Structure formats: C-alpha cells, structure tokens
Amino acid sequence: MAKNTLYDKVWDAHIVTRLPTGQYQLFIGLHLVHEVTTPQACDMLRERGLRVAYPERTVGTMDHIIPTDSRERPYADAQAEAMMAALERNTREFGIPLLDYGSGRQGIVHVIGPELGLVHPGMTVACGDSHTATHGAFGTLAFGIGTSQVRDVLATQCLSIAPLKVRRIEVGGTLGTGVTAKDVILHIIHELGVQGGIGYAYEYAGAVFETMSMEGRMTVCNMSIEGGARAGYVNPDQTTFDYLAGREYAPKGDAWERALRHWQSVASGADAEYDDVVELSGGDIEPRVTWGVNPGQSVAVGEPLPDPALLPAGERETAELAYAHMKLEPGQRMTDLAIDVAFIGSCTNSRISDLRAAAEIAKGRRVAPGVKALVVPGSQQVLKQAREEGLDRIFTDADFEWRDAGCSMCLGMNPDKLVGDQICASTSNRNFIGRQGSPTGRTLLMSPAMAAAAAVEGRVIDVRGLD
Amino acid sequence: MTETRIRTIDGRALAIRGDDIDTDRIIPARFLKEITFENMGKYVFHDVRFDESGGRKPHPFNEAANEGACLLFVNANFGCGSSREHAPQALYRWGIRAIVGVSFGEIFAGNSEMLGMPTATASAETIAALQDAAETAPATEWTLSLESMTVSGGGLELPVHLAENRRKALLEGYWDSTATLVTNAALVEQVAARLPYMHGYD
Ligand code: SF4
Numbered sequence: 001m002a003k004n005t006l007y008d009k010v011w012d013a014h015i016v017t018r019l020p021t022g023q024y025q026l027f028i029g030l031h032l033v034h035e036v037t038t039p040q041a042c043d044m045l046r047e048r049g050l051r052v053a054y055p056e057r058t059v060g061t062m063d064h065i066i067p068t069d070s071r072e073r074p075y076a077d078a079q080a081e082a083m084m085a086a087l088e089r090n091t092r093e094f095g096i097p098l099l100d101y102g103s104g105r106q107g108i109v110h111v112i113g114p115e116l117g118l119v120h121p122g123m124t125v126a127c128g129d130s131h132t133a134t135h136g137a138f139g140t141l142a143f144g145i146g147t148s149q150v151r152d153v154l155a156t157q158c159l160s161i162a163p164l165k166v167r168r169i170e171v172g173g174t175l176g177t178g179v180t181a182k183d184v185i186l187h188i189i190h191e192l193g194v195q196g197g198i199g200y201a202y203e204y205a206g207a208v209f210e211t212m213s214m215e216g217r218m219t220v221c222n223m224s225i226e227g228g229a230r231a232g233y234v235n236p237d238q239t240t241f242d243y244l245a246g247r248e249y250a251p252k253g254d255a256w257e258r259a260l261r262h263w264q265s266v267a268s269g270a271d272a273e274y275d276d277v278v279e280l281s282g283g284d285i286e287p288r289v290t291w292g293v294n295p296g297q298s299v300a301v302g303e304p305l306p307d308p309a310l311l312p313a314g315e316r317e318t319a320e321l322a323y324a325h326m327k328l329e330p331g332q333r334m335t336d337l338a339i340d341v342a343f344i345g346s347c348t349n350s351r352i353s354d355l356r357a358a359a360e361i362a363k364g365r366r367v368a369p370g371v372k373a374l375v376v377p378g379s380q381q382v383l384k385q386a387r388e389e390g391l392d393r394i395f396t397d398a399d400f401e402w403r404d405a406g407c408s409m410c411l412g413m414n415p416d417k418l419v420g421d422q423i424c425a426s427t428s429n430r431n432f433i434g435r436q437g438s439p440t441g442r443t444l445l446m447s448p449a450m451a452a453a454a455a456v457e458g459r460v461i462d463v464r465g466l467d
Numbered sequence: 468m469t470e471t472r473i474r475t476i477d478g479r480a481l482a483i484r485g486d487d488i489d490t491d492r493i494i495p496a497r498f499l500k501e502i503t504f505e506n507m508g509k510y511v512f513h514d515v516r517f518d519e520s521g522g523r524k525p526h527p528f529n530e531a532a533n534e535g536a537c538l539l540f541v542n543a544n545f546g547c548g549s550s551r552e553h554a555p556q557a558l559y560r561w562g563i564r565a566i567v568g569v570s571f572g573e574i575f576a577g578n579s580e581m582l583g584m585p586t587a588t589a590s591a592e593t594i595a596a597l598q599d600a601a602e603t604a605p606a607t608e609w610t611l612s613l614e615s616m617t618v619s620g621g622g623l624e625l626p627v628h629l630a631e632n633r634r635k636a637l638l639e640g641y642w643d644s645t646a647t648l649v650t651n652a653a654l655v656e657q658v659a660a661r662l663p664y665m666h667g668y669d
Binding site: 014015019021025048080086144147148160162194198228230251258317321 | 495501502504549573578633636648659661667
C-alpha cells in the first residue's frame with residue numbers, strides 16, 4: 001500500500017466515513033458540471049426531493065454540444081437547444097453558478113477550472129467527464145464520474161469510491177526539441193498500455209515533469225484515463241503556485257500565504273512509498289502519432305507501423321481491427337499519409353501555449369489545398385488572450401478556421417464532425433471508432449505543432465523536419 | 468434506503484467478442500444529446516448494428532434468438548473510455564442485467580453498479596467457454612449467483628469474481644449510493660469544516 005504520497009494525504013483528509021460496502025465516502029471540494037450529464041442527474045434529484053448540498057462548491061458551464069461557429073439562440077439543432085435550456089433551468093433552480101457565454105468565462109470545463117483558479121492543490125475534484133484527471137496537474141485528486149455519481153455529488157458533495165493504488169511514473173532527463181507534453185503522455189500510454197492504469201492513480205514525477213509548464217502537466221494528466229488510470233497528478237511546486245497567483249478564484253493577501261503553506265504540505269513526502277514505480281527516459285521520447293483506434297496504438301512519427309504478429313497476444317486482435325478501420329498496412333509509415341482535416345482544440349490541447357505552438361507553425365504558411373483546418377480555443381478567456389497576441393490573425397491568414405470556445409470536433413455531439421472516412425490530424429485525446437462524429441472517420445492523435453504541420457503540408461510530417 | 472437486494476441474475480445470455488470495446492462503440496456520442504436516458508436501449512451498439520441507411524447488420528444484439536437475454540459475456544477492458552453513464556444505461560434498457568467479462572473500464576464498472584447491474588470478471592478461459600456456449604445454444608438459461616460467485620448453465624458451473632465491496636453493495640441493497648451518502652450529512656459538515664480551502668485557508 002502506498003504511504004505518504006499526495007494521494008494518501010488528500011484522500012485521508014477527505015474521508016467522511018467508511019460505508020457498509022467497504023467503499024469510502026469521500027468529500028469533493030469542487031464539482032464541475034456541464035450540459036451533458038446534469039439533465040438526468042437533476043431529474044433524479046427532483047424525483048427524490050433532494051437539493052444541491054453545496055451549490056457554492058459547484059460550477060457549471062457549457063462545452064460539449066455548443067456550436068463553435070454561430071452562438072445564435074435557439075441553436076439550429078433542437079436537441080442541443082433543449083440540453084442548453086435544461087442546464088440553464090437546472091443551475092437556476094438549484095442555485096449553481098453558471099459560467100455561460102455572456103459571462104466571458106465559458107469554456108471546456110477542464111480549461112476553465114484551472115484558468116479561473118478554482119482548482120487548488122490538495123483538493124478533490126469531480127466532474128461528469130472522464131478527462132477530469134486534468135485537474136490533477138495542480139496536485140489534486142480529480143475523478144471523472146458517471147451521471148448517477150453526479151447526482152451523488154450534487155446531493156451530498158460526496159462520492160462513494162474505492163481506494164486506488166498509486167504508481168509513480170518517473171520520466172527523467174530532458175525532452176528533445178519538438179517533443180511536447182502530448183508526446184510524453186502518448187509515449188507513457190504506449191509503454192504501459194491502455195489497460196495498464198486500471199486500479200491506479202498515476203503520480204507523474206521526475207525531471208521532465210518538474211520542468212514542464214502547468215499547461216503541459218494538464219495535457220499529461222488529462223489523458224491518464226486513456227491509460228486506464230482513474231486519476232493522475234503532479235506534485236505541486238513553484239510552477240503550480242506561480243500559475244495560480246492572481247487568478248480570479250485563487251486566494252489573495254494573507255490567505256495566499258496560508259494557502260501556500262498548506263499546498264506545500266500536500267506534496268508526496270521524500271519517504272513516500274508507492275505500490276509501483278515505473279521509470280522512463282525523456283530522451284527516448286519522439287513526436288508521436290496514433291495510427292489505430294485506441295490511444296495506446298501510437299508510433300514515433302518516422303517509425304513503421306507494427307506487424308500485428310509481433311505484438312503481444314492481447315494486442316493483436318485490436319491491432320487487426322485498427323488496421324481494417326484505419327485502412328492502413330503494417331510497415332507503412334504515418335508520414336506517407338495524406339490528411340483531410342486538422343483539428344486543434346479539446347481539453348487536452350486548447351490552451352494558450354497549445355495555440356502558440358500551432359501558430360508558430362502556421363505563421364507565414366497556408367493550409368494545404370483540400371484540407372479543412374479548425375482552431376478551437378478551449379475557453380473564451382483563451383480566445384481573448386489569443387486575439388490579444390494576434391494568434392487569430394496568424395491562423396486566419398493561413399486559412400485555418402478560427403472558432404469560438406467548446407469541445408468541437410473532439411466528439412460528435414455538435415456540428416463539427418468528420419464526414420465519411422476522412423482522416424483527421426487531431427490534438428484531442430481519443431481515436432476511438434466514431435469518436436469524431438463519423439462512424440468511418442479516422443483520427444490521428446498528435447501534438448498541436450504536429451497537427452498544424454500536417455495541416456500546412458496536407459499530410460503527416462515530422463514537425464522537426466518542417467523547413 | 469433502497470431495499471433492492473440482488474442475489475442472482477437469471478436468464479439467457481449473449482456474447483460480444485473483442486477486447487477494448489469502448490463506450491463510443493456501445494453508445495455513439497451523437498445519441499448523448501437526449502436529455503433523458505429513455506431511448507438509450509434502442510441505440511445500444513448502434514453503429515455496428517445498423518448501416519448508414521438504418522438497415523440491420525449481423526450483430527448479436529440484432530439476432531432474434533438473443534432477444535430478451537439479460538446476461539452479457541464480454542472480453543477484456545469492456546466499457547473503456549468515457550464516463551458516459553449512457554453506456555450502461557443503454558445496455559440496461561436493452562435488457563441486460565449483468566455482464567461477465569475478463570475486465571472492465573473502471574468508470575463503466577462503477578456506473579453499472581449504480582444501476583444494480585453487476586460487472587463480474589472471470590479468466591479468459593472461462594469467458595471463452597461462456598461465449599462459445601451462449602453462441603452455440605442461445606436458449607440456455609443461465610444463473611449468475613452473487614452468493615456463490617459462479618455462473619452456471621448448460622451443464623457448466625464456472626467461478627467469477629466481483630470486488631467484495633461491489634458484491635456486498637448489490638447483495639445488501641446498498642448500490643443506490645445517494646441514499647447511503649445522504650444519511651451522513653452531519654459527518655460531511657465536520658470534514659468540510661476541517662478542510663482549509665473551505666474557509667479561505669484561515
Ligand atoms: S474536449 Fe473532448 S474530452 Fe474534453 S471535455 Fe470536451 S468532449 Fe470531453
């Protein structure tokens with residue numbers, strides 16, 4: 001059993017009681033809600049005559065279904081309109097603050113929570129979305145939950161949950177040029193497998209994470225679930241504190257000093273014990289691209305695609321399915337592949353540093369003929385900052401479409417979708433069959449710079465070789 | 468307190484083969500736009516069951532012999548991917564009441580439990596035997612017993628596993644977690660009062 005890790009400290013501080021089932025009742029410090037999981041959860045509350053226990057620890061926004069081209073209400077899609085209306089009605093009725101379009105703070109839940117300073121080290125966070133682990137970048141325990149658990153948290157500010165084991169993933173050394181946080185997490189998932197993290201919280205540690213920006217840490221923690229881990233975190237340090245200083249909901253003045261002392265105390269101790277430790281070397285990581293139908297199926301960009309016969313038995317069948325769906329062949333290289341769409345966005349890679357990295361590639365170039373390229377900032381605040389830096393102009397001058405904040409083409413719930421078997425260079429987190437809205441669509445996950453490079457070249461390319 | 472104790476699940480079974488069947492395959496995201504779960508049963512496995520013009524494709528959930536089945540035999544990492552409760556809801560509303568597989572996506576398993584739908588695990592050999600039996604003799608009546616932790620039918624009786632806390636929750640009728648959690652409101656307040664961020668770190 002792990003001891004004196006951040007996980008242990010935060011978990012212990014939030015235990016309400018042990019339930020008759022043996023699970024724990026865990027207090028949740030911050031509950032983020034959005035339009036997709038709340039309608040059913042709020043209906044369940046009404047059916048039972050329950051109220052929201054801690055509305056002030058709950059924050060709502062809209063992200064999954066909103067169109068990113070026109071915000072005109074009612075939305076063209078009647079179902080999207082109904083869902084939005086339900087969110088507005090429910091947050092009003094239950095007294096939950098709603099960061100809607102008019103607030104200027106709307107965005108993807110996992111982008112706005114951190115940027116508003118709502119997420120503090122040592123907290124527990126829950127949200128009805130599996131990428132909630134993003135908030136672990138701040139040294140929190142952050143859990144993605146289902147609708148009935150959203151109901152639990154609304155009604156009681158608690159989860160019924162079994163403890164996790166802790167695996168420390170230590171990535172030492174330094175990253176090469178052109179290698180990003182996205183490549184690090186794709187590498188980790190490739191090494192440990194999409195099921196490797198089941199039952200674990202991942203602690204990301206080592207020199208690579210110590211020197212990584214908060215936004216990079218968020219990208220890594222975001223995809224913990226793609227490696228099977230329910231939660232992932234980085235211990236809070238000066239980088240964390242610097243990021244939080246001055247944010248809207250961050251403590252100020254004396255409270256800041258007291259908060260700092262508390263935050264420092266929640267980091268894993270030097271004597272911490274782990275259930276498992278994995279060591280990887282940052283120098284081995286190259287820019288990566290997925291070629292298959294789960295995020296574990298990735299290669300270093302120049303590498304030939306694997307021969308299913310040489311894969312471990314458990315991976316063979318999925319690899320064959322992936323080859324059939326992706327219309328690819330073993331031995332082929334991803335750099336041979338022409339793309340139809342490039343999508344830069346999602347809670348994995350839609351923050352200002354992601355847009356800057358993409359803009360650096362886009363600057364002075366043009367999207368290749370026949371390619372549709374979208375840039376979708378993760379929040380209205382990211383959008384605003386990008387505008388102030390002139391990034392929007394760089395993109396539009398290069399023929400990228402510049403959109404409003406939302407989940408967009410990360411999942412097929414809004415008008416941004418792949419058509420037929422289009423191939424999409426995407427900075428999102430899931431390449432599951434059908435994920436981007438077309439049952440035959442093909443998703444290649446990669447970093448923002450790699451996606452922007454693919455957009456301008458019209459094919460997958462090693463961003464380090466772009467002249 | 469909900470008093471729905473679940474001891475056995477009895478009925479016919481069907482098999483879905485393949486590892487890593489993710490929640491997008493169980494229920495494609497475009498169906499998540501409905502604000503109730505009511506219709507989810509119709510959409511289960513939609514894109515592998517129906518072609519683009521709505522015609523039925525060969526799929527276990529389309530076969531007449533499997534209609535009314537309530538046990539589902541699956542392989543490894545079933546339900547990986549998103550936290551959408553729509554996935555277990557879709558299976559449940561189609562008629563599934565228990566799933567036996569090599570392993571499950573964690574959030575999926577938790578979501579299933581909240582519906583009172585156990586996700587029991589078994590060795591790859593056991594699953595292969597169950598899937599073969601269910602496919603060759605779909606009329607077989609099966610029993611998943613949470614008391615003996617076995618699945619039996621068609622002359623087979625094989626061991627299955629379920630985390631003790633999940634098994635207990637189902638057997639003792641505590642799987643409706645809201646009802647349980649609400650009873651501890653006073654303790655919740657004590658914990659909240661102890662947490663520095665709950666009162667401005669003073
Ligand atoms: S961007 Fe994608 S993964 Fe992130 S919250 Fe939205 S839909 Fe989920």
